[in-house]
Amino acid sequence: MINxxxxxxxxxxxxxxxxxxxxxxxxxxxxxxxxxxxxxxxxLLDLACGTGIVARLAAEQGVxxxxxxxxxxxxxxxxxxxxxxxxVFQQADAQALPFEDGSFDVLICQQGLQFFPDKSxxxxxxxxxxxxxGRAVFCTARGLDxxxxxxxxxxxxxxxxxxxxxxxxxxxxxxxxxDETRSLFEHAGFSPVNIEKVVLDLVAPDGRAFIDGMMKSTxxxxxxxxxxxLTRDALREAILQELGACYDGTALHFPHSANVAVAxxx
Numbered sequence: 001m002i003n004x005x006x007x008x009x010x011x012x013x014x015x016x017x018x019x020x021x022x023x024x025x026x027x028x029x030x031x032x033x034x035x036x037x038x039x040x041x042x043x044l045l046d047l048a049c050g051t052g053i054v055a056r057l058a059a060e061q062g063v064x065x066x067x068x069x070x071x072x073x074x075x076x077x078x079x080x081x082x083x084x085x086x087x088v089f090q091q092a093d094a095q096a097l098p099f100e101d102g103s104f105d106v107l108i109c110q111q112g113l114q115f116f117p118d119k120s121x122x123x124x125x126x127x128x129x130x131x132x133x134g135r136a137v138f139c140t141a142r143g144l145d146x147x148x149x150x151x152x153x154x155x156x157x158x159x160x161x162x163x164x165x166x167x168x169x170x171x172x173x174x175x176x177x178x179d180e181t182r183s184l185f186e187h188a189g190f191s192p193v194n195i196e197k198v199v200l201d202l203v204a205p206d207g208r209a210f211i212d213g214m215m216k217s218t219x220x221x222x223x224x225x226x227x228x229x230l231t232r233d234a235l236r237e238a239i240l241q242e243l244g245a246c247y248d249g250t251a252l253h254f255p256h257s258a259n260v261a262v263a264x265x266x
Contacts, residue, residue: 012221013073017051017081019213023204024256025110028139029054031200032108035137035262038063042105045129047094048112052078052087058108059085066099068092094122102131109138111258114175123188130265136190138261142197143176146257152242153214160235161223168219178259190263199257207243207252211236 032054038044042063046055049067051074059065059082067082067089069075079089092098094109094116107126116122126136144151150173154166175181178195185193204210215224215236224232240247246254 012217012219013051013071013077015213015221016074016217017077018217019210020217021051021053023202023210025050025053026057027200027202028110028256028258029057031198032110032137032139032260033057033061035260036106036108036135038106043103045097045099045104045107047092047097047107047109047126048115049078049089050074050110052082052089054108054110055087055089056082056085059087063106066090066104068094068097070094095125097125097129099129101128103129105131105134107134107136109136111139111141111172113138113140113181114171114173119175119184120187123184123190127188127190127265132265134265136185136261136263136265138181138263139198139258140175140181140261141173142257142259144170144173146199146255147173148243148246148254149256152239153218155242156235156238157220160231160238161220165220165223176259181259181261185261185263189266191266193261193263195259195261197257198260199255202252202254202256204252205250207240207247207250208236210252211239215239 038058038061040062044058044063044065046065046067049055049069052067055065055067065087067078067087070091070093072091075089075091095118107130113119141147150169153169157165182193182195246252
């Protein structure tokens with residue numbers, strides 16, 4: 001069920017790319033790529049690639065990239081935004097990757113692991129498609145207490161739209177235990193497995209515009225769009241109020257906390 005919560009398509013996927021990627025996913029992509037230690041000639045799999053920011057940035061480094069995602073709406077936007085780059089995007093179920101053994105030197109998955117129904121199968125598949133000596137770099141959000149952006153959405157959505165609309169946002173912070181993450185990778189055969197808490201300080205220069213865009217980019221975007229104008233404005237203001245000191249009246253400055261795993265295929 002959680003997998004289907006994030007099946008963004010059409011305009012919602014485009015808004016995700018327009019509003020969320022520059023503020024959240026681009027900074028994280030750059031951080032993860034530094035940990036990937038890509039070399040010219042490497043082959044990279046961007047797993048759960050979304051609209052393809054990791055794939056695009058990696059392609060600019062001269063590596064061969066495949067972006068895989070189960071969501072056709074995301075893939076359509078990814079392909080459009082990567083025009084002119086050496087990137088191939090294709091539909092790929094993380095639990096049954098459509099690639100031969102040892103196909104990749106590096107695999108990156110940004111904020112995807114928490115949504116996979118059978119995480120152990122996914123990590124075993126990642127191990128299979130990496131060559132010996134390859135590495136996997138995964139990033140998953142830590143708890144709501146460390147992530148005010150998600151926490152503020154849950155509080156405001158719950159009070160204005162109902163608790164059922166908070167399920168997908170809660171799922172973002174639904175796999176937070178670093179020991180459980182380490183166990184998944186070690187059980188699949190990865191060694192060593194290094195897990196680090198990483199906090200990025202993110203900035204949205206126009207806080208109101210960012211929150212408006214974020215509301216258009218969630219799985220409940222259609223329900224928000226159907227709200228009356230004043231009610232929708234009240235929802236935005238409630239999110240900003242929940243963000244507290246992160247919002248200075250103009251810009252948003254907020255911490256985004258995640259566990260980053262770097263695991264090596266022996």
